[in-house]
Amino acid sequence: MPPAAYQFKSNPATNCPSISEKTCFRRVVSALDNTLQIPIRGKLNQRKVIETVVGMASNQGSIHSTTNSLVNVPCETSMRHHLQKLDFDFLQENNVEILTSDAISILNPGTAYKFAIDFTLDPYYGNQTQENCDYIVRSQKKKSTNDFYGYATLYVINKNRQLTLSILPMHPEFSSAYYVAYFLDVIKSLNLKMEVLCLDRGFYSKKVIKLLQICDVPHIIPVKRHGKRMIELLDGRGSRFDTYTMKDRKCPVTFRLAVVTTYSKGKRGKNKAINYGYVVFGIDWKFKKIFNIYRTRFAIESSYRMRNRSKPKTSSKSVKLRYFYAIVSMLLKNIWLAIAWDYFSPIQTGPRVIILRAFRFEWFLDLLWNYTKKLRKVRTRIPSYRVPIERSRYSYVK
Incomplete structure (x- = not known):
């Protein structure tokens, strides 16, 4: 009831x-x-x-x-x-309370959910001032500008429970690992467990992967296709697991690489095999499940489109x-x-x-x-600056 x-x-x-x-x-x-x-x-x-x-x-x-x-x-x-x-x-300290005050009942404490973390950018067309210079993010040109206000968000991607749990303004000096660490604390504070954390290719870095491994967080991150060794691993046919080491003088990072092969079968006029590479940790899933679960991450992109329909306008x-x-x-x-x-x-x-x-x-x-x-109440009368002059063809009605 x-x-x-x-x-x-x-x-x-x-x-x-x-x-x-x-x-x-x-x-x-x-x-x-x-x-x-x-x-x-x-x-x-x-x-x-x-x-x-x-x-x-x-x-x-x-x-x-x-x-x-x-x-x-x-x-x-x-x-x-x-x-x-x-x-x-x-606002930063209480953003989780504001966002979940009416909707947290959808989630059951102690239950494991799938989460996604991502960044969204709002175009900014003004000049940088002392007031906002610390929060203007430079990025690839979009909608005729390279300046943006950025926000990092934590999102539940389980079907019928797709909630935004936290949102933080981006600061150019803070790395992706900072926001990942913050959101991991948010999940813990809400007494929720993590089935898997899905991140986009922008989080493919030594710091983020090392942090998630140390915190024992199950995760999926698509890799970047660069480097001779990585290109060799992503070539060929057939889904497979392998290992890859991101070289670093101080602390190299080794992770398990899942290469998932899919076939176009005539979709979009293509007939070929496509390989997708993912960093996987803490999960023992088949290739098809890895691919399909990661695809649910794009629900967070839908939340951004919906947000744009309910965002007050401002040039402030x-x-x-x-x-x-x-x-x-x-x-x-x-x-x-x-x-x-x-x-x-x-x-x-x-x-x-x-x-x-x-x-x-x-x-x-x-x-x-x-x-x-x-x-x-909607305004039905708008004050005018003059009374129209009476003309021969029309009579003015008071």
Whole structure:
């Protein structure tokens, strides 16, 4: 049975249960209101600021556009002033609590899950200043810029439990191994076990592999095709295991290499064998399972596409404001999945299954924006600068 606070409402037309836009909206706002600390004095309160931010995220709006299209919301100056009161260190220390406050019940403590860690980049078109220079990441040109705000994320990739557990702003001076170590501590703090950790090719480095081996973390990492020895191992046909040593003067790293061979069979006009090389550790799986499990890592890429649909717009240089917006956009995706888990998983024998086609993410965002408009009222009159002159063909109606 669903919680008493979120009971279904009956649809008079079909006499079927349904979930209301008010329920979705309150669930998101409560998750933020219960975990954030924005000191505000006077008539305005923190909840009203958060409600406005949720409306911005659901409609991909900015502070300027949202405060001008809605009536009962704080003015643009107030919104910018109070959001700047957010503490950057507080957001980093409590990002896990914010993201999991409403959705952690999906995961069972002590159960082993598959995890992925990855980086996502938001284009930045402004100039570097003293305020943001420490968090501007240079990367390959994308969307007409080489400057980005980067975020490292920890994601559960098990089917029907795909949650973002943590997100951190990237700092150019911190290595990939730093973020991996941080996220391993997050998994431990949530009392979750790890079946396997899937990392992309960007994490293929001596530091990361050595760290995971020392911590005894089962992992899969695709290798980079460079070096005479590696190219020889990746050539040929037939799946196989081998060993490879990454040379280093101080501390060489040796790992088990799984070469998985797949066949195109005419797909995309190709008929040939393709070899994929993976660093594997702590798992004793067949080649096909290694290949298929690693493919589930791409669920984290889907989370980034969904995040881009629920990200408030801003051109601000403020690192903490952009980081806060990143947390909010990830939170919306988490709560959408939590609601789907509560209400759109039919009672049946066997494993629990979510019918996501019955509750699409786009519909969830529409419900949030619709309720925001009802709650804060859409502006129906816009002050003009003059009264139009009466013309012969048209009569002015007052």
